[in-house]
Amino acid sequence: MQLVRQNEEKVAERRKGHPGRRARAVVAVLLIAALGSACAGESGDRGGGDRGGRSGDGGGGGGGPVESATATPGRAGPDAAKKADAAKKAGAKKAEAAVAKAQARRAVAARKWKLAKTPLAAPPPPAVKPRITTRKGFEVTGGATLPPVFTSVPTKQKVVFLTIDDGAEKDPELLRMMTELKIPYSAFLSDYVINDDYAYFKKMQARGVSLHNHTLTHPYLPGLSYEKQKREICGQQEKIEKRYGKRPELFRPPYGNYNAGTLRAAKSCGVKAVPLWSSEAFPDHMEWREWDRDLHPGDIVLTHFRGKDEWKGSMPDMIRHVMKTITDKGYAVAKLEDYV
Incomplete structure (x- = not known):
């Protein structure tokens, strides 16, 4: 809308010095206003679609954000599996270390007895x-x-x-x-x-x-x-x-x-x-x-x-x-x- 206001000011200046161009100026102003409204409408649709895509079932204009939201769990799945696998391996290593430590103590006792x-x-x-x-x-x-x-x-x-x-x-x-x-x-x-x-x-x-x-x-x-x-x-x-x-x-x-x-x-x-x-x-x-x-x-x-x-x-x-x-x-x- 800043662009519309700037053009309206220019038209006002020109109106003072060039009365003959008034009709063309009015047409230009109306055309620019229409373009501005169209831009604002598209922006509003995208904003509404984004909210719908994140909180609802992804209908309407929220196609892009829906893909992004569903992609996140897809990426997290392998990450979670890797973490679980790493935790399992760490647990196994800890258990092996405990057994080895116990066997070392048992070896000492075996020599004693x-x-x-x-x-x-x-x-x-x-x-x-x-x-x-x-x-x-x-x-x-x-x-x-x-x-x-x-x-x-x-x-x-x-x-x-x-x-x-x-x-x-x-x-x-x-x-x-x-x-x-x-x-x-x-x-x-x-x-x-x-x-x-x-x-x-x-x-x-x-x-x-x-x-x-x-x-x-x-x-x-x-x-x-x-x-x-x-x-x-x-x-x-x-x-x-x-x-x-x-x-x-x-x-x-x-x-x-x-x-x-x-x-x-x-x-x-x-x-x-x-x-x-x-x-x-x-x-x-x-x-x-x-x-x-x-x-x-x-x-x-x-x-x-x-x-x-x-x-x-x-x-x-x-x-x-x-x-x-x-x-x-x-x-x-x-x-x-x-x-x-």
Whole structure:
């Protein structure tokens, strides 16, 4: 509109000196005003279209701004994906560094405790625990609704599980050794051999060890009536819960012997599963259940709380021997309760 005002002033000057040109001047002014209105209209349409394109569905004259608005998320998508990928890689590197640091500490502990090799680090446990079923040949009548009996856990990971039975030997060196080496294990306890020192197993529990049921007095269960079996199993459930604050969900029958009554009694007082074993560890040798005399992914290894009075070695000697076997075969020890 500034251009219109300038021309109007010039026309006024010319009108004074050149009356004959008045008609042409008026026409020129009207033409310029019309052009100015057209420019203003186009500018207004673009302004309205821009607002519509940014806040609405992009109809009308907002075609240009709509393309710009939709292009921004398109450009941000790859950027977000790159950031997520970078964060994932950074997390993986951080986890690897943590594992390496833990393994370095474990190597120091392995030398201290005179292990032949540093134990391997276990992989992360599964997000979903595998489905446990009774091993073929270990079934009982009506067993479909009873706790499963198994000797290994279904997994493809090269892990095995260390379990220790009864509780007769209470070696403080075992607690220190396993804590420093970060080797997980599970304890299946009988009250008649732990009742002289419940505190020892409280210390064990405080170190992350789960305490499970191995009956009150370690009898041959199939030789007992259902009621007596229930007393042995459920009585120990109550003892462990009272002493250690948690009712066990795993039960191991003495000598690995059971019948349908055993499993019914165990289920009646909260037992969810009955892990047996595929091999047994001693300070100087291994005994194998399987024909190939070897470890397999998910195998459960049994040993006992024993000392030099009954063994050719101590509990730490047993750990040194079994860990050499496990590590030499490329396996790591994982926590049974992470899988069952």
